[in-house]
Amino acid sequence: IEKYLGNNLTSFAKTSGTFGTYYQITNLKPDSIKPTAGLLASVTYKGYLLSKLNDGSVVKGNLFDATTTVSKPLIFGIDNTFVIQGFNDAVKQMRKGEKATFLLPSCLAFGSRESYQGQIPAYATLLFEDVELLDVRTEDQVLQQYIKANNIVVTTKTSSGLYYASLSPGTGNFPTDNQNITVSYVLKFATDGTIVQQNPAFPSVLSNLIDGWKEGIKLMKVGEKAILLMPSSLAYKSTGSGAIPPYTPLVFEITLISATG
Structure with missing residues (x-):
C-alpha cells in the first residue's frame, strides 16, 4: 500500500x-x-x-x-x-x-x-x-420511505416499531400464541424491495416465530392479507439469517391461511 x-x-x-x-x-x-x-x-x-x-x-x-x-x-x-x-x-x-x-x-x-x-x-x-x-x-426511516414509495396505508404502528397494514379483511378468529398457524408470505428487503423468500404454505407454531411475526400475526384474523414492516430488532437482529444480513429491516406480505389447536 x-x-x-x-x-x-x-x-x-x-x-x-x-x-x-x-x-x-x-x-x-x-x-x-x-x-x-x-x-x-x-x-x-x-x-x-x-x-x-x-x-x-x-x-x-x-x-x-x-x-x-x-x-x-x-x-x-x-x-x-x-x-x-x-x-x-x-x-x-x-x-x-x-x-x-x-x-x-x-x-x-x-x-x-x-x-x-x-x-x-x-x-x-x-x-x-x-x-x-x-x-x-435509521431503520425506521428506511421503513417509512418504503411505506411512502409503495403507497402503503398503515393500519397500526406498535410501540416496538412494527408497522401493520391490512390489505384485505379476514373472517376468522385472531390466532393465539400456542396455535398452529399456516401462512403464505413474500419477504422483501425494506432497503430496495428485493424479494428474498417466498412460501405459499408455511406451517409453524405462532410462539416459535420471530418477534415481528408473533406481534403482527396476532393483529390478523384468519383469511386476512396484510403487510408487516419491521426493524431488525423484531426480526434477525445483529446476527442475520442466511441471505438476510444483520441489522436489516424487512417487509413481509402475509396471508393468514389457518390457525388451529
Missing part, C-alpha cells in the same frame, strides 16, 4: 489497529451525519486489485466490482459483518455526502480466501475509488 501511495502517503489517514485501512476523504461535509453501529449506509464505489509488476512497482489492477454495474448503491448496516471489515471501518470515517478512496490490506479484506469467483486472489490488497456516502438512515 505504501509503495502504491508513494509521495501521496501523507494525504491518507489510517484506521486504528496494527493493520488499518488507508483512506482519503474529499468533498468534506463537516456538519453532516456520520454513520455509527446499527445505522444503514448507502454507498457507491468501484473496487480494484492492487497489482505488483515485475519491476517491483505497484499499480491499479483489474476492476472486480462496481455499484455502477447494478445501477444501485450498496446498502448495509454499519458493523454488521455483511461487508468486509476494512470497507466498513473506512465508511465509518466518512460523513453523508463525502467522497473517498480506500486501500485495504488483505487481512481486512478477504484474507487467505479467493473471492468474486476467483477475480480476487488470496492475500490481495484492494483499492476502492469513487466511494461516495450517499445516505445514512
Whole structure:
C-alpha cells in the first residue's frame, strides 16, 4: 500500500489497529451525519486489485466490482459483518455526502480466501475509488420511505416499531400464541424491495416465530392479507439469517391461511 501511495502517503489517514485501512476523504461535509453501529449506509464505489509488476512497482489492477454495474448503491448496516471489515471501518470515517478512496490490506479484506469467483486472489490488497456516502438512515426511516414509495396505508404502528397494514379483511378468529398457524408470505428487503423468500404454505407454531411475526400475526384474523414492516430488532437482529444480513429491516406480505389447536 505504501509503495502504491508513494509521495501521496501523507494525504491518507489510517484506521486504528496494527493493520488499518488507508483512506482519503474529499468533498468534506463537516456538519453532516456520520454513520455509527446499527445505522444503514448507502454507498457507491468501484473496487480494484492492487497489482505488483515485475519491476517491483505497484499499480491499479483489474476492476472486480462496481455499484455502477447494478445501477444501485450498496446498502448495509454499519458493523454488521455483511461487508468486509476494512470497507466498513473506512465508511465509518466518512460523513453523508463525502467522497473517498480506500486501500485495504488483505487481512481486512478477504484474507487467505479467493473471492468474486476467483477475480480476487488470496492475500490481495484492494483499492476502492469513487466511494461516495450517499445516505445514512435509521431503520425506521428506511421503513417509512418504503411505506411512502409503495403507497402503503398503515393500519397500526406498535410501540416496538412494527408497522401493520391490512390489505384485505379476514373472517376468522385472531390466532393465539400456542396455535398452529399456516401462512403464505413474500419477504422483501425494506432497503430496495428485493424479494428474498417466498412460501405459499408455511406451517409453524405462532410462539416459535420471530418477534415481528408473533406481534403482527396476532393483529390478523384468519383469511386476512396484510403487510408487516419491521426493524431488525423484531426480526434477525445483529446476527442475520442466511441471505438476510444483520441489522436489516424487512417487509413481509402475509396471508393468514389457518390457525388451529
